[in-house]
Amino acid sequence: MIVYDVRNLAKTYPGATEPANKDISFQVREGEIFGILGDNGAGKTTLIKQMVNLLPSSSGDILLYGKPLDHEALYLPSLVGYMPQESHSLNQLTVAEALYYSAHLRGMKRSAALDERDCLLKLWDMENLRDHTSSRLSGGQRRLLRLAVATAALSKVLVLDEPTNDLDPQKRRLVWENLRALNRDRGTTIIFITHDAAEAEKIIERVGILHQGELIVTGAPHALKRNLKNKLRLEIAFEPGQAPSLPADLAPRQLTETRWQIYLEQHQLGAVTAALDIDRLTDMKLSSATLEDLYFHYVDAV
Amino acid sequence: MSTRSRAQNFPLQLIDLVLIELSNWRWSWRSILVVGACVPLFGMIGLSIYARDLGPDALHIIFSGSLVMSMMLGNLGNIQSHVVFMRFQGTLEYFATLPVHKHTLMLAIIIAFFLLSLPALLTLLVVGSALLRISLAPHPLLLLVMPLCVLPMSAIGALIGVSVGSSQQGGSLSVLTAFLFGGLGPVLFPAERLPEVLRLIGLINPAARAASALRQTLIGPLDQQIALDLAILFGFTLCVFYVVGKKLDWRASHSLR
Numbered sequence: 001m002i003v004y005d006v007r008n009l010a011k012t013y014p015g016a017t018e019p020a021n022k023d024i025s026f027q028v029r030e031g032e033i034f035g036i037l038g039d040n041g042a043g044k045t046t047l048i049k050q051m052v053n054l055l056p057s058s059s060g061d062i063l064l065y066g067k068p069l070d071h072e073a074l075y076l077p078s079l080v081g082y083m084p085q086e087s088h089s090l091n092q093l094t095v096a097e098a099l100y101y102s103a104h105l106r107g108m109k110r111s112a113a114l115d116e117r118d119c120l121l122k123l124w125d126m127e128n129l130r131d132h133t134s135s136r137l138s139g140g141q142r143r144l145l146r147l148a149v150a151t152a153a154l155s156k157v158l159v160l161d162e163p164t165n166d167l168d169p170q171k172r173r174l175v176w177e178n179l180r181a182l183n184r185d186r187g188t189t190i191i192f193i194t195h196d197a198a199e200a201e202k203i204i205e206r207v208g209i210l211h212q213g214e215l216i217v218t219g220a221p222h223a224l225k226r227n228l229k230n231k232l233r234l235e236i237a238f239e240p241g242q243a244p245s246l247p248a249d250l251a252p253r254q255l256t257e258t259r260w261q262i263y264l265e266q267h268q269l270g271a272v273t274a275a276l277d278i279d280r281l282t283d284m285k286l287s288s289a290t291l292e293d294l295y296f297h298y299v300d301a302v
Numbered sequence: 303m304s305t306r307s308r309a310q311n312f313p314l315q316l317i318d319l320v321l322i323e324l325s326n327w328r329w330s331w332r333s334i335l336v337v338g339a340c341v342p343l344f345g346m347i348g349l350s351i352y353a354r355d356l357g358p359d360a361l362h363i364i365f366s367g368s369l370v371m372s373m374m375l376g377n378l379g380n381i382q383s384h385v386v387f388m389r390f391q392g393t394l395e396y397f398a399t400l401p402v403h404k405h406t407l408m409l410a411i412i413i414a415f416f417l418l419s420l421p422a423l424l425t426l427l428v429v430g431s432a433l434l435r436i437s438l439a440p441h442p443l444l445l446l447v448m449p450l451c452v453l454p455m456s457a458i459g460a461l462i463g464v465s466v467g468s469s470q471q472g473g474s475l476s477v478l479t480a481f482l483f484g485g486l487g488p489v490l491f492p493a494e495r496l497p498e499v500l501r502l503i504g505l506i507n508p509a510a511r512a513a514s515a516l517r518q519t520l521i522g523p524l525d526q527q528i529a530l531d532l533a534i535l536f537g538f539t540l541c542v543f544y545v546v547g548k549k550l551d552w553r554a555s556h557s558l559r
Contacts, residue, residue: 074309074401082399086392092325101322105400107308
């Protein structure tokens with residue numbers, strides 16, 4: 001079943017000469033984890049706000065389960081849990097209050113909403129913050145609270161705006177694990193935007209790459225990776241000042257003063273490893289191309 | 303077809319939203335105390351010194367006018383700044399993505415700030431009447447009059463909040479509006495001391511009508527004027543509330559097809 005059907009969507013803000021996004025078409029199927037990747041200013045938040053009906057589109061259609069978003073006043077909010085990017089949305093509520101009221105307003109009975117509150121505090125590791133007001137939380141804690149609120153009384157669809165920004169590595173892992181579990185155990189369709197391709201790879205099933213307001217490609221990462229010319233990524237690190245000696249036909253990219261990255265085809269691997277002086281290496285990682293590589297491949301091609 | 307979460311019925315939605323909005327005491331109590339009680343109390347004392355020789359009727363007008371100014375300044379300003387905050391800090395988006403109606407939310411905001419302003423109002427009522435030596439004779443109709451005195455100014459505060467482009471604009475506009483409503487008619491001064499044009503404007507100025515209704519139901523006597531006062535307060539509230547609902551863009555009202 002198609003959850004979201006986005007057709008030829010465009011948005012130009014009043015007074016702007018360039019559209020924030022244009023000619024965007026894609027579908028999200030039920031039970032899918034769909035990630036929208038894009039750099040800063042690519043139009044990700046504009047698109048997501050159009051998808052949760054917070055921003056009118058200049059042209060195009062968005063259908064949710066086959067119906068326009070606004071065909072009934074409460075149609076979208078009764079199906080979609082949305083996590084906004086703004087950090088002050090729950091300003092004066094305590095963590096426990098925000099979770100309880102969100103669950104109750106989404107139709108749960110009082111006792112069930114209280115249980116849901118306690119369950120969410122535990123799930124999102126926020127039990128020690130239950131009586132803190134949102135305005136006193138750190139940026140990362142607020143983001144986690146907004147995510148917990150979006151998942152209260154679990155909607156069929158979650159739309160998340162940068163769910164892991166500002167979070168420490170431990171909390172980022174918690175977020176991806178919980179989202180994957182919600183998708184696996186409850187069949188929740190999850191749509192999120194991020195500029196962190198490396199993080200998104202942990203969960204994403206299908207991806208859309210947004211660049212300068214245009215959706216340049218959509219598909220499953222493994223299928224898209226087949227289009228990559230060089231499917232292997234080699235990262236090597238040397239002592240400072242010791243440049244690597246590599247076959248001349250390769251174009252290594254210097255990541256830091258001591259770390260280099262090379263994209264390879266399989267047949268080049270033997271020659272490269274033979275050319276490397278292993279004793280001078282401080283680190284070496286060989287992996288298949290990542291979602292980040294995919295992202296750069298398509299963005300650089302534009 | 304998908305399973306949809308069920309929206310709560312109107313009373314439950316309203317109760318939840320009022321309770322959520324009541325959490326605003328965490329930032330607003332200082333402003334409510336200062337603007338809602340201290341400022342009008344000092345004003346009442348100052349005006350009463352000037353008006354003592356003018357007789358009890360003038361003191362009654364100062365007393366009821368100060369109560370109205372307390373409700374106006376406090377609720378209008380607080381609701382305006384709260385709505386502006388909600389618009390620009392994303393709180394409105396949080397509510398917009400919950401299955402709640404925007405009119406229910408606006409009503410909840412107004413009710414919550416009215417409840418929050420009650421302690422200051424009651425303080426002013428008790429301390430003011432003692433200072434001015436006014437004996438109160440509350441009429442049961444006061445229970446209807448008090449909310450109706452607050453609603454029009456709260457709705458104006460909400461209207462300013464949904465209309466302005468910044469919190470600075472909102473702050474100055476709400477103070478100006480409160481003083482305009484307070485000055486255009488017999489709110490703090492007896493009608494006979496005002497120019498004809500202000501007396502005429504006062505006939506439809508909700509602040510003047512609120513002062514009149516409060517005076518009749520707190521001190522007496524109650525006459526037919528109360529019906530006109532309540533009708534104007536109620537009508538004004540409905541009109542402004544309707545406009546607020548129209549102007550509040552929190553969900554895109556249509557998608558282009």
